[in-house]
Amino acid sequence: MRTINQLQEIINREVDRLDFPIYPADLYEPIKYILALGGKRIRPALLLMSCDMFGGDVQKAVPPALAIEVFHNFTLMHDDIMDNAPLRRGKVTVHEKWNKNVAILSGDVMLVKGYELMMNVDDHLLRPIMNIFNDTAVGVCEGQQIDMGFETRSDVRIDEYINMIRLKTAVVLGGALKIGALIGGSTSEDALLLQTFGEQLGVAFQLQDDILDVYGDPEKFGKQVGGDILSNKKTFLQIKALELADEQQAFDLTRWFSGMQFDPKKKIAAVTGIYDQLNIRHYAWETMHTYAANAFEALDAISLPPAPKQYLRDFADGLMVREN
Amino acid sequence: MRTINQLQEIINREVDRLDFPIYPADLYEPIKYILALGGKRIRPALLLMSCDMFGGDVQKAVPPALAIEVFHNFTLMHDDIMDNAPLRRGKVTVHEKWNKNVAILSGDVMLVKGYELMMNVDDHLLRPIMNIFNDTAVGVCEGQQIDMGFETRSDVRIDEYINMIRLKTAVVLGGALKIGALIGGSTSEDALLLQTFGEQLGVAFQLQDDILDVYGDPEKFGKQVGGDILSNKKTFLQIKALELADEQQAFDLTRWFSGMQFDPKKKIAAVTGIYDQLNIRHYAWETMHTYAANAFEALDAISLPPAPKQYLRDFADGLMVREN
Numbered sequence: 102m103r104t105i106n107q108l109q110e111i112i113n114r115e116v117d118r119l120d121f122p123i124y125p126a127d128l129y130e131p132i133k134y135i136l137a138l139g140g141k142r143i144r145p146a147l148l149l150m151s152c153d154m155f156g157g158d159v160q161k162a163v164p165p166a167l168a169i170e171v172f173h174n175f176t177l178m179h180d181d182i183m184d185n186a187p188l189r190r191g192k193v194t195v196h197e198k199w200n201k202n203v204a205i206l207s208g209d210v211m212l213v214k215g216y217e218l219m220m221n222v223d224d225h226l227l228r229p230i231m232n233i234f235n236d237t238a239v240g241v242c243e244g245q246q247i248d249m250g251f252e253t254r255s256d257v258r259i260d261e262y263i264n265m266i267r268l269k270t271a272v273v274l275g276g277a278l279k280i281g282a283l284i285g286g287s288t289s290e291d292a293l294l295l296q297t298f299g300e301q302l303g304v305a306f307q308l309q310d311d312i313l314d315v316y317g318d319p320e321k322f323g324k325q326v327g328g329d330i331l332s333n334k335k336t337f338l339q340i341k342a343l344e345l346a347d348e349q350q351a352f353d354l355t356r357w358f359s360g361m362q363f364d365p366k367k368k369i370a371a372v373t374g375i376y377d378q379l380n381i382r383h384y385a386w387e388t389m390h391t392y393a394a395n396a397f398e399a400l401d402a403i404s405l406p407p408a409p410k411q412y413l414r415d416f417a418d419g420l421m422v423r424e425n
Numbered sequence: 426m427r428t429i430n431q432l433q434e435i436i437n438r439e440v441d442r443l444d445f446p447i448y449p450a451d452l453y454e455p456i457k458y459i460l461a462l463g464g465k466r467i468r469p470a471l472l473l474m475s476c477d478m479f480g481g482d483v484q485k486a487v488p489p490a491l492a493i494e495v496f497h498n499f500t501l502m503h504d505d506i507m508d509n510a511p512l513r514r515g516k517v518t519v520h521e522k523w524n525k526n527v528a529i530l531s532g533d534v535m536l537v538k539g540y541e542l543m544m545n546v547d548d549h550l551l552r553p554i555m556n557i558f559n560d561t562a563v564g565v566c567e568g569q570q571i572d573m574g575f576e577t578r579s580d581v582r583i584d585e586y587i588n589m590i591r592l593k594t595a596v597v598l599g600g601a602l603k604i605g606a607l608i609g610g611s612t613s614e615d616a617l618l619l620q621t622f623g624e625q626l627g628v629a630f631q632l633q634d635d636i637l638d639v640y641g642d643p644e645k646f647g648k649q650v651g652g653d654i655l656s657n658k659k660t661f662l663q664i665k666a667l668e669l670a671d672e673q674q675a676f677d678l679t680r681w682f683s684g685m686q687f688d689p690k691k692k693i694a695a696v697t698g699i700y701d702q703l704n705i706r707h708y709a710w711e712t713m714h715t716y717a718a719n720a721f722e723a724l725d726a727i728s729l730p731p732a733p734k735q736y737l738r739d740f741a742d743g744l745m746v747r748e749n
Contacts, residue, residue, distance in 0.1 A: 128570040179533060183526040202507040202573060205529060209503060210566040212536055217559050220552065227551055228544065235541050242534040246452040249526060 102409050103153055105416050108146040115163050116142070116170060121214075131195045131207040132214070135174050138190045144273055145170040148281035150416075151295055154409040157285025164221035165230065165284065169277045171218060172234075175211035176241055178204055183249065212238070222284060229289075230280050237276035244269025251335045255343075255355070262340050263304060263388075271303025294399045301396035302417055308389040309421065311336040315373055316382055327369035333358045337388065338381050342372075345379045393421060426733050427477055429740050432470040439487050440466070440494060445538075455519045455531040456538070459498045462514045468597055469494040472605035474740075475619055478733040481609025488545035489554065489608065493601045495542060496558075499535035500565055502528055507573065536562070546608060553613075554604050561600035568593025575659045579667075579679070586664050587628060587712075595627025618723045625720035626741055632713040633745065635660040639697055640706055651693035657682045661712065662705050669703045717745060 116136050121129040145166035152162035180186075181194040182204050188194060196204035219234050220227065247265040251257050279296035287295070314329040315338055329336050343354055357363065357372050376382065396417065400410055440460050445453040469490035476486035504510075505518040506528050512518060520528035543558050544551065571589040575581050603620035611619070638653040639662060653660050667678055681687065681696050700706065720741065724734055 122567075125567060125570040125574055127574060128567060179529055183529060201525075203570075205503055205507060206566055206570050206573075209533075209536065210563060212533065213559055213562040213566065216540060216555070217563075220555060220559075224548075224552065227555075228548065231540070231544060231555070235537055235544075238537040239534060239541075242530055242537065243446075243449055243452060246449040246527075246530050249530075250449055250451060 102412060103150070103159065104412075105146055105150060108149040108153070108159075109142045111149065111159070111163065112142040112145045112166060112170065115167055119167060119171075127199060127203050128207055128210055131178070131199055131203055132171075132174075132211055134198070135178055135189070135195055136171070138192055140190065142170060144173055144277045147274065147299070148277040150413070151278045151281030151287075152285035153281075154405060154413070155282055155285030155287040155291070157281075161222075162281055162284045164218045165280050166277075168215045168218035168234070169273065169280070171211055172215035172238065173273060175208050175215060176245070178208040178211065180245060182208075183245070219280075226283055230283060233276050233279055233283075237272050240268045240272035240276075244272070248335075257335055257340055259337065259340055259344065259388075262335065262337060266307040267300060267304050270307050271300045274303040275300035288404070291403045291405070294403045297399040298396045298403075298413075301392045301399065305389050305392035305396060306420065308337055308385060308392065311338055312382065312385045312389065314338075315376065327365070327373070330357075330369050330372045331361075331365055333361075337385050338376055341384050342376055342379050342381050345381075345384075346375070350375050350379065393417075426736060427474070427483065428736075429470055429474060432473040432477070432483075433466045435473065435483070435487065436466040436469045436490060436494065439491055443491060443495075451523060451527050452531055452534055455502070455523055455527055456495075456498075456535055458522070459502055459513070459519055460495070462516055464514065466494060468497055468601045471598065471623070472601040474737070475602045475605030475611075476609035477605075478729060478737070479606055479609030479611040479615070481605075485546075486605055486608045488542045489604050490601075492539045492542035492545075492558070493597065493604070495535055496539035496562065497597060499532050499539060500569070502532040502535065504569060506532075507569070543604075550607055554607060557600050557603055557607075561596050564592045564596035564600075568596070572659075581659055581664055583661065583664055583668065586659065586661060590631040591624060591628050594631050595624045598627040599624035612728070615727045615729070618727045621723040622720045622727075622737075625716045625723065629713050629716035629720060630744065632661055632709060632716065635662055636706065636709045636713065638662075639700065651689070651697070654681075654693050654696045655685075655689055657685075661709050662700055665708050666700055666703050666705050669705075669708075670699070674699050674702065717741075 119133075119136065121132055123129070148166040148169055149159050149162050153159050177189060178195050181189055182196045182201055186194050187197055194204075195207065199207075216231075216234070219230065222230050244265055244267070247261070248269055251262075251265065275296040276299075278299040279292045282292040282295045283289075311329065314324070314336065315327065317326055319326050325331075328334075329339075339354075339358065343351060346354055354372065354375055357368055397414060400414060403410060443457075443460065445456055447453065472490040472493055473483050473486050477483050501513060502519050505513055506520045506525055510518050511521055518528075519531065523531075540555075540558070543554065546554050568589055568591070571585070572593055575586075575589065599620040600623075602623040603616045606616035606619045607613075635653065638648070638660065639651065641650055643650050649655075652658075653663075663678075663682065667675060670678055678696065678699055681692055721738060724738060727734060
């Protein structure tokens with residue numbers, strides 16, 4: 102079985118070789134640009150890995166893996182417009198380098214190119230795989246819309262939040278793994294179990310991200326600690342804290358999250374202080390571990406030899422280790 | 426064979442019955458809204474007609490026809506953002522009624538819903554029909570980008586312009602007819618001929634639109650006569666005039682098309698005057714008729730009895746009649 106690093110290298114090489122027309126340049130250049138920004142290529146690599154685990158031909162899984170990567174970058178291109186993001190992976194975003202119209206339209210054609218790539222599967226898998234891809238794409242759009250809707254709400258519940266992160270980030274992991282499994286020749290039961298593994302693990306990862314934003318080691322954590330607090334972002338921690346807060350704590354939290362006018366250090370310290378009083382870190386860990394445990398339970402149930410399952414478990418554990 | 430009116434009624438009924446989730450509302454409400462604005466439903470009706478012509482079951486062609494209509498409205502929703510259009514069919518556009526982010530994301534999910542609907546075909550047709558749909562979608566995106574690129578260019582050639590309108594508006598007609606033909610059981614040769622018919626006719630329609638904008642009867646023509654001139658829009662007439670103009674005429678045209686600061690009536694009269702001097706109307710008619718003739722030639726070559734072909738010819742003639 103290939104390692105995740107070997108599979109990521111395959112993806113990087115194949116992304117470089119992806120061929121787009123030259124004309125019209127403002128439609129296709131942005132696609133090459135955003136794909137060249139890099140990224141860990143986790144989603145397509147996991148698709149290849151899941152094919153490999155079931156003894157499938159990894160080469161046959163390359164076009165669908167590229168489809169997932171192109172699709173993922175389409176969502177980034179459109180999300181960056183919606184978030185008014187100036188930078189993506191340290192480089193200027195497409196809508197800033199070109200303009201918003203270019204980013205809308207290049208994104209649109211990327212989604213179509215994703216479908217084109219995804220169709221490179223055997224006939225008997227075409228319909229099931231396209232159905233998974235459709236469901237994945239709908240889920241991501243729903244997740245993004247729900248997330249945008251949260252911005253103007255103060256009554257978001259934990260179950261709504263978890264459903265949002267499941268749709269926005271986890272269904273793609275689950276979909277990629279399921280598609281790879283089917284290409285690898287798995288039964289539909291095993292493919293479904295692997296999808297569950299991916300989705301539950303995706304939720305756990307996102308919860309971990311929420312925790313690390315506040316409690317992460319600034320040296321290891323790639324982003325500014327407290328960034329979510331400063332931007333008043335809805336996270337598991339914020340929602341849980343508002344749920345558990347007494348009157349005074351709720352008043353204070355609401356005030357801190359009411360705008361951008363505060364001293365950053367004071368704001369982070371004050372909000373983190375309330376989180377600590379309410380033991381929010383513990384609740385977040387507990388929920389994260391519940392999702393990770395669900396993921397591993399699904400993995401255990403797959404009818405594969407211990408070695409490939411252990412590899413996937415180690416890989417997931419490795420991603421979880423960066424927690425503290 | 427059903428009439429186009431009967432088929433349009435089927436589409437209107439089925440569009441009303443299209444079912445979208447309730448949550449998240451800001452993702453799905455805009456889809457229902459734009460689809461309820463109406464329109465002539467020509468593209469899906471032609472898909473049904475082409476299925477019907479070959480003796481196919483029109484009911485089986487309904488989901489792909491709806492796919493074409495949903496796809497078409499996705500392009501309208503995103504085009505309206507890019508064009509900053511306040512109104513669509515006399516009603517507020519989605520990005521104005523909600524906001525741009527909602528219009529981007531609802532459009533994205535509409536494209537996915539288009540794919541979902543298009544997949545409701547027999548297994549042996551799934552791959553060929555998805556390929557046509559992909560090509561159609563790519564064409565429309567390319568056409569829109571090329572059109573946007575024209576805005577800042579003064580050296581657009583007639584062949585580039587015709588390629589743009591072919592991609593932006595004609596390939597959808599061709600694609601719809603081809604898909605309908607395949608569902609109806611046509612040979613691939615006949616499906617290709619019908620696609621050619623649709624594409625060539627689509628170009629002829631767009632050229633007719635360009636002519637009517639300047640020379641149409643204000644009573645019959647739905648839009649403001651001279652609207653393209655006032656908005657400095659690249660049309661066949663403008664490009665051809667710049668191509669044929671002498672130095673003085675070129676200077677005058679360039680000045681009139683240099684901005685919005687002119688008196689509308691004077692501007693329309695002056696530009697139309699130059700068009701008349703250069704006999705532009707004649708060239709435009711000639712080119713339009715060439716494309717219409719190509720369309721009818723392709724139609725003639727289809728191996729179908731004269732009656733259905735005559736119906737399609739009459740229908741197309743009817744659309745062409747509104748010229749003067």
